[in-house]
Amino acid sequence: MTATEIIVLVVAIAAIILVVGSIALVAGRKRVGPPTTPSVDSGAPDAALTPSPDQPLIVESSAPGASTTTLERPESIASRLVRLRQRLSGQGALGRGLLLLLSRDPLDEDTWEAVEDSLITADIGVGPTGELVEKLRERLRVEGGGADQAKAILAEELLALVDPGMDRSLNLVGPDGLPGVVMVVGVNGAGKTTSVGKLARVMVAEDKNVVLGAADTFRAAATEQLKTWGERVGVDVVAGPEGSDPASVAFDSVKEGLDRGADVVVVDTAGRLQNKQGLMDELGKVKRVIEKQAPLSEVLLVLDATTGQNGLIQARVFSEVVDVTGIVLTKLDGTAKGGIVVAVQRELGVPVKLVGLGEGPDDLAPFDPKTFVDAILSA
Ligand SMILES: Nc1nc2c(ncn2[C@@H]2O[C@H](COP(=O)(O)OP(=O)(O)O)[C@@H](O)[C@H]2O)c(=O)[nH]1
Numbered sequence: 558m559t560a561t562e563i564i565v566l567v568v569a570i571a572a573i574i575l576v577v578g579s580i581a582l583v584a585g586r587k588r589v590g591p592p593t594t595p596s597v598d599s600g601a602p603d604a605a606l607t608p609s610p611d612q613p614l615i616v617e618s619s620a621p622g623a624s625t626t627t628l629e630r631p632e633s634i635a636s637r638l639v640r641l642r643q644r645l646s647g648q649g650a651l652g653r654g655l656l657l658l659l660s661r662d663p664l665d666e667d668t669w670e671a672v673e674d675s676l677i678t679a680d681i682g683v684g685p686t687g688e689l690v691e692k693l694r695e696r697l698r699v700e701g702g703g704a705d706q707a708k709a710i711l712a713e714e715l716l717a718l719v720d721p722g723m724d725r726s727l728n729l730v731g732p733d734g735l736p737g738v739v740m741v742v743g744v745n746g747a748g749k750t751t752s753v754g755k756l757a758r759v760m761v762a763e764d765k766n767v768v769l770g771a772a773d774t775f776r777a778a779a780t781e782q783l784k785t786w787g788e789r790v791g792v793d794v795v796a797g798p799e800g801s802d803p804a805s806v807a808f809d810s811v812k813e814g815l816d817r818g819a820d821v822v823v824v825d826t827a828g829r830l831q832n833k834q835g836l837m838d839e840l841g842k843v844k845r846v847i848e849k850q851a852p853l854s855e856v857l858l859v860l861d862a863t864t865g866q867n868g869l870i871q872a873r874v875f876s877e878v879v880d881v882t883g884i885v886l887t888k889l890d891g892t893a894k895g896g897i898v899v900a901v902q903r904e905l906g907v908p909v910k911l912v913g914l915g916e917g918p919d920d921l922a923p924f925d926p927k928t929f930v931d932a933i934l935s936a
């Protein structure tokens with residue numbers, strides 16, 4: 558073979574390899590399909606905080622399409638938590654402000670005052686603010702500055718303040734085969750009925766047999782509202798006529814739960830805060846008739862996060878009337894006042910267990926301190 562022939566041969570072989578290679582590549586791409594769509598908005602790049610998407614929550618309906626009403630399919634806990642992060646973006650302003658202040662050099666008294674102001678503005682409360690500022694001052698002095706260091710210290714101290722050690726699980730199981738009974742209290746407009754509906758969806762998705770009690774008999778609209786939720790999620794609602802005795806509706810709901818061997822009964826109540834005595838009489842009676850049949854597993858106080866100090870005062874009144882076991886903090890979407898989580902836990906000594914993040918049926922998520930603090934600091 559001449560040198561020219563060898564060169565021609567080599568070029569030909571190279572060309573064949575190239576053509577075959579690119580055909581294989583194209584075929585491979587076709588099999589794989591289009592690039593996968595991004596699972597989360599770029600605002601939440603932290604994979605460690607994105608829960609595994611196959612976390613079990615959704616139970617497929619065994620007989621789809623069998624009933625006339627189409628039951629809705631609740632969103633999984635995993636994607637709820639992702640959304641929690643996104644919906645908490647309002648909290649980012651606090652983090653940005655704090656980090657900006659803490660990166661000042663030197664950290665003078667004016668700066669510390671500004672730090673204090675922004676914490677109080679976010680409704681963290683005067684006591685916890687004082688503690689946090691003291692810790693930050695001490696640690697930044699000892700451990701030194703730098704923006705990254707300041708952020709890490711702030712994250713640790715905020716998390717400590719939110720108290721990750723509290724038990725935030727919902728107790729939904731009654732003793733000796735009795736249904737778990739949940740009583741939901743709080744002022745009108747706080748989001749009780751909405752939260753009961755959202756919670757029912759989650760429980761149904763976990764295959765629980767649920768009964769709802771419409772013990773807000775004060776307004777007919779309240780009963781209708783709960784019935785609508787019941788229809789959407791396929792859960793029966795025990796109700797009475799407008800103006801009937803709330804305690805008798807509560808009694809009937811728990812009885813219904815017992816009779817049918819339900820897993821959980823959730824009793825929605827009225828939130829007329831006429832005066833403490835009136836409230837105590839009404840809720841006290843509801844509680845007593847429930848407990849004649851089964852012990853209360855949870856008393857959830859629903860609190861609107863946007864109501865600030867006023868909401869805290871109301872929360873205190875309710876906690877004096879009934880033994881609150883958990884807080885549902887609603888309307889955390891779109892408020893920068895997430896510090897109320899800290900304030901209310903301190904005030905009542907009870908954990909925030911659930912958070913409301915919007916008006917949609919799946920806008921309820923378990924409260925997760927780490928996700929919350931990350932949302933504050935995700936500037
Ligand atoms: N943005 C937002 N709105 C909510 C949330 N929870 C409840 N709401 C709204 O607050 C209003 C009052 O809710 P409702 O459940 O009737 O309150 P109740 O009087 O305590 O039973 C309704 O318009 C709800 O849609 C939430 O987490 N976020």
Ligand SMILES: [Mg+2]
Pocket residue numbers: 749750751773779825
């Ligand atoms: Mg209501």
